[in-house]
Amino acid sequence: MLATIVTVLGAVIATLLMASLMYALIWDGFQHGDVIRLIGTDITNKPKRFFxxxxxxxxxxxxxxxxxxxMTIQFLNIQTFLVSAGVGGAIGFVTGFAMMYWFIYEVFAIQEVNQQYAxxxxxxxxxxWFGHMAFGFSLGTMISAFVLYGMNSFWLAAALNxxxxxxxxxxxxxxxIIDSYHRRQAHG
Known part of the structure; x- marks a missing residue:
């Protein structure tokens, strides 16, 4: 039961951390970095529902x-918090790399979106890709805290995330975050 709580809450918190990292770029003027809206185009063609x-x-x-x-962190049975959290970052590196290729396909496969993102x-x-690494490290810290030290440590890691x-x-x-040249390019 506790493992389910950890995975569900950990997933939500790590996803929010990744989304905040992605939106940090958007709010600073990089309007074409809205990957969440791009993903939304897979299920709807109404711009108001993309997000x-x-x-x-x-x-x-x-x-x-x-x-x-x-499952990976538990299977590896690593007894060091930083190494275990680093494994999460490494998994994020790999999944982020795979998602980066999906993103490239997505941009060039959808014509309407292509104009905005290409x-x-x-x-x-x-x-x-870096967002996935942050997701992995974030999730790695929370899962590692739970597996190595228990539920109280998970709550602390979750709060810190x-x-x-x-x-x-x-x-x-x-x-x-983004210099004025990129800001002008994004809006121009």
Whole structure:
């Protein structure tokens, strides 16, 4: 029962952390980096529903990936927190690389979306790849905390990941992550 709670909450929190990382770019002027809306185009052709449809797919995929992370980290039986969390980051590196290729296919397969995303597909794909690494490391910390130290440590790791997601959002709102050249290109 506890493993189910850890995987579900861990998936939601890690997915939100990844989404906050992706939206940090969008809010700072990189409007073509909205991968969640791009994913939403798979199920609907109504622009007002792109975000909600994409977020449903995003969270569902995060939940499915969480089971992979949990089983892998538990199977490897690593007894060091940082190594175990690093394994999560490594899995994120691999899944992010695979998702980057899916993203490239998605951009060029859908004609309506192609016009919005095709010009900036390389930085968007790379940003999504790094987002998966953040997802993996985030999930790795929470699963490792639970497997190695118990439920109280999971709650601490979950809280720290939520603080990190909030911090990313505040940082994006208060600073300039993308230089003015990219900002002009995104809006021009």
């Amino acid at each position: 909600s449809a994409g977020m449903i797919i995003y969270l569902t995929t995060g939940l499915a990936l969480c089971w992979l992370y949990y 010009k900036y597909w390389i930085p968007t794909a790379i940003a999504h 939520l603080v990190a997601a909030g911090g990313i959002m505040l940082f994006a709102k208060k600073t300039e």
